[in-house]
Amino acid sequence: MIQEYKGNNREARLSRVWQVLGFPERDIPLTRGGTVTPLHPGFLNRGKGPDFKNAVLQFNDDPPVTTDVEIDWTDREWRLHGHDSDSEFDSVGLRVVWDCKGTETFELNQAEPPLIRLRPFLEGPEWNWAMGLEPETTWTHPKAIRFAGKCRKVWNRMSVSEIRRALERIALVRLWNKGDGIRIRAQRLGWDQAFWESLISVLGFQKNYWPFRRLAELGSLWIQHDSDHSSVLARLSGLAGLLPNVTTKDDVESSRYLQEIWSYWWREQHYFQEFILPDSMWRRDQIRPLNFPERRLALAAFWACSGALTERVWYWANQVPGADQRSQKKWRRQLYDLLSGSARHDFWSHRANWRRRLNQPAGLMGQGLFNEIVVNAILPWIWAREYAEERAHRLIEIEQIYLNWPATPDNSRLRNLNWRLMGNKMQIRKMKAGAVQGLLGVSRFYCEKFNSLCEGCPMPDRLSREKYIH
Numbered sequence: 001m002i003q004e005y006k007g008n009n010r011e012a013r014l015s016r017v018w019q020v021l022g023f024p025e026r027d028i029p030l031t032r033g034g035t036v037t038p039l040h041p042g043f044l045n046r047g048k049g050p051d052f053k054n055a056v057l058q059f060n061d062d063p064p065v066t067t068d069v070e071i072d073w074t075d076r077e078w079r080l081h082g083h084d085s086d087s088e089f090d091s092v093g094l095r096v097v098w099d100c101k102g103t104e105t106f107e108l109n110q111a112e113p114p115l116i117r118l119r120p121f122l123e124g125p126e127w128n129w130a131m132g133l134e135p136e137t138t139w140t141h142p143k144a145i146r147f148a149g150k151c152r153k154v155w156n157r158m159s160v161s162e163i164r165r166a167l168e169r170i171a172l173v174r175l176w177n178k179g180d181g182i183r184i185r186a187q188r189l190g191w192d193q194a195f196w197e198s199l200i201s202v203l204g205f206q207k208n209y210w211p212f213r214r215l216a217e218l219g220s221l222w223i224q225h226d227s228d229h230s231s232v233l234a235r236l237s238g239l240a241g242l243l244p245n246v247t248t249k250d251d252v253e254s255s256r257y258l259q260e261i262w263s264y265w266w267r268e269q270h271y272f273q274e275f276i277l278p279d280s281m282w283r284r285d286q287i288r289p290l291n292f293p294e295r296r297l298a299l300a301a302f303w304a305c306s307g308a309l310t311e312r313v314w315y316w317a318n319q320v321p322g323a324d325q326r327s328q329k330k331w332r333r334q335l336y337d338l339l340s341g342s343a344r345h346d347f348w349s350h351r352a353n354w355r356r357r358l359n360q361p362a363g364l365m366g367q368g369l370f371n372e373i374v375v376n377a378i379l380p381w382i383w384a385r386e387y388a389e390e391r392a393h394r395l396i397e398i399e400q401i402y403l404n405w406p407a408t409p410d411n412s413r414l415r416n417l418n419w420r421l422m423g424n425k426m427q428i429r430k431m432k433a434g435a436v437q438g439l440l441g442v443s444r445f446y447c448e449k450f451n452s453l454c455e456g457c458p459m460p461d462r463l464s465r466e467k468y469i470h
């Protein structure tokens, strides 16, 4: 039955077996001699690089090591897929395959990561269920429970409102940290530059944080309040190194627009040569077309030419709404209009980048991106400015707004965290920004600092000591 699965599908299924079972056997023989005992399978990586990150493995009787794991159907894929010469795979400490292709390949290059075959453990009708695992049931499978975080027991003793309060306390630490960073930048460069750095960096999210951060630092070169969108976008895309040199005849619309953009950039590119970002800074893997960097640059160009955005956001922040839901909603809507008001564009409304079309039209800033921008950039900047002006009552107001801001937390990282920490006790779709930021805070302050087995993590003890669970 296992052999019936084809190509990527069977490899994905083998990954799920590894993820759930992790693997149940001790002392699995390595093809080059010696044994390995997997203590933790690691975390599935949906981006570039090895399939599992941060697995904990014990080779022979040596102390356990944290390393990455690559899953392939056979031993040949390692070279066929070019992993042997790809630095992204230097961190691989174990290769896991269904089987090797022929006995000669057992003579493996000692420079390559060690390899195990799962076939001897998975063949036979009693294992057919394993390859039948579906993605949505993988983490909730009873066998996967042993990979839950050590703090889960404590979280599960708490009520939902106690969990929310605990997460909100962690979320506030994130807000204060961000606010402090912004305040320090503002002391050196002014509130306007600190605003743009905070705002533009968010557009890169995790994958392209650094190129967007660099573009924000170069803000004085492209933020021009008295220019039109095309000229700002030309300079911004040119500086980003994301302007294609050639047009294609079959895409008349893109060619025309690119010619317009180049009519600005060709005159000035010479002056900005030393600031142009190299293509290697950009990551494009696992990014949805809606979030491609080119679209984010188009949005940034709208902000840059919309005029005095910093002061308009500051003015908005000081128009405190009434406590009723309607006024709150209207107030949030005003900010949305401020940030997206003119961000409608004949070209970008249906384009992912200069070449690719979207399946359906979409604005440059959807509700999800708006919420991310507010929680990660706008509110921390406002908090930092209020802090600098020593308006303590406003700090408390901003913190409450931050915790209760709507969230759109539907991504796999949050889902995995929610499972690992709480066994999905909290409904992720109902979380507000405070709970989401708290979850991310736990990951940043604790999970990322300790290994996948949670060895040495103080979180369970700290949680137990917190008075709100007694």
Ligand code: SF4
Pocket: 148, 149, 150, 151, 152, 420, 421, 442, 446, 447, 448, 450, 451, 453, 454, 457, 458, 459, 460
């Ligand atoms: S590392 Fe700490 S916070 Fe993260 S799951 Fe393990 S015990 Fe919980």
